[in-house]
Amino acid sequence: MRVIEHDHVKDDHIKDDYAVAVPFYDLWHEDGHVPLVRELLPPLLKGVERSVIEIGAGTGLITRVIAQETPARIYAVEPSLGMRSVLVNRLAEDPRLLGRVTVLPCGALDVEVDEPVEAIVMISVLQSFPAEQRAELWRVLARQLQPGGRLVFNWRERALPVPGDLEVMGSYAVGRHAYEVAGQVLEAAGESVTSRFVYRIRQRGVAISEDEVVVTNHWPAGERLAAELRAAGFDRDAAPEGMEMWRLP
Numbered sequence: 001m002r003v004i005e006h007d008h009v010k011d012d013h014i015k016d017d018y019a020v021a022v023p024f025y026d027l028w029h030e031d032g033h034v035p036l037v038r039e040l041l042p043p044l045l046k047g048v049e050r051s052v053i054e055i056g057a058g059t060g061l062i063t064r065v066i067a068q069e070t071p072a073r074i075y076a077v078e079p080s081l082g083m084r085s086v087l088v089n090r091l092a093e094d095p096r097l098l099g100r101v102t103v104l105p106c107g108a109l110d111v112e113v114d115e116p117v118e119a120i121v122m123i124s125v126l127q128s129f130p131a132e133q134r135a136e137l138w139r140v141l142a143r144q145l146q147p148g149g150r151l152v153f154n155w156r157e158r159a160l161p162v163p164g165d166l167e168v169m170g171s172y173a174v175g176r177h178a179y180e181v182a183g184q185v186l187e188a189a190g191e192s193v194t195s196r197f198v199y200r201i202r203q204r205g206v207a208i209s210e211d212e213v214v215v216t217n218h219w220p221a222g223e224r225l226a227a228e229l230r231a232a233g234f235d236r237d238a239a240p241e242g243m244e245m246w247r248l249p
């Protein structure tokens with residue numbers, strides 16, 4: 001029997017929206033945000049040498065970029081068991097990574113490392129935090145950063161989407177099967193968007209496996225985000241379109 005003590009954990013409500021997406025994740029996101037982040041993140045990590053926290057490391061696609069671009073120790077925070085399993089297996093295939101990356105099986109609000117880090121990287125995770133949790137997120141992250149430390153994340157201004165029909169967003173050959181991701185917006189209000197994603201495996205066109213998840217994401221407007229970060233003590237630093245870099249004074 002496995003007993004988990006949750007008394008000290010703030011993020012114990014996190015539900016694993018990624019469980020059914022895991023087999024599809026790397027296939028789909030190589031077509032999504034990952035190539036651009038591979039291009040834009042490295043210059044923002046210049047000079048980082050000692051330690052980095054990565055929030056929501058997922059399957060480790062960005063962890064690998066951080067490890068290539070810096071000699072730093074990495075604390076990879078990832079609450080989803082499925083995503084974390086791929087991450088650890090990825091590390092296991094590279095002894096140099098295995099020695100440098102510590103995987104923290106918790107959510108961002110529970111992150112606590114031994115000493116303040118030079119940088120925190122958070123790629124495509126911000127949307128998981130509803131507005132009422134973000135003040136706490138910025139407070140927790142500021143506490144983990146050394147003075148002058150940088151917080152780097154991807155963000156862009158988005159128009160509120162319109163609810164619509166289910167559409168195939170990507171299909172990838174895996175041997176003789178096709179791994180298909182379909183999505184639809186169900187509801188959009190304020191900064192919150194509720195979407196349905198369907199993950200299918202097809203064999204000669206026929207679905208042999210199908211899972212779906214309904215998830216609500218939060219996309220804060222630029223002005224609001226800037227106000228929150230300033231209130232938490234961060235100052236904006238230069239970053240290319242699509243990325244944000246904020247520093248503690």
Ligand SMILES: C[S@@+](CC[C@H](N)C(=O)[O-])C[C@H]1O[C@@H](n2cnc3c(N)ncnc32)[C@H](O)[C@@H]1O
Binds near residue numbers: 018034108
């Ligand atoms: C879209 S994926 C991004 C993964 C990776 N950063 C990448 O770009 O490939 C979002 C990740 O954030 C994680 N996540 C969700 N809620 C979180 C939380 N409260 N704290 C930390 N990570 C969280 C999810 O489990 C998932 O792995």
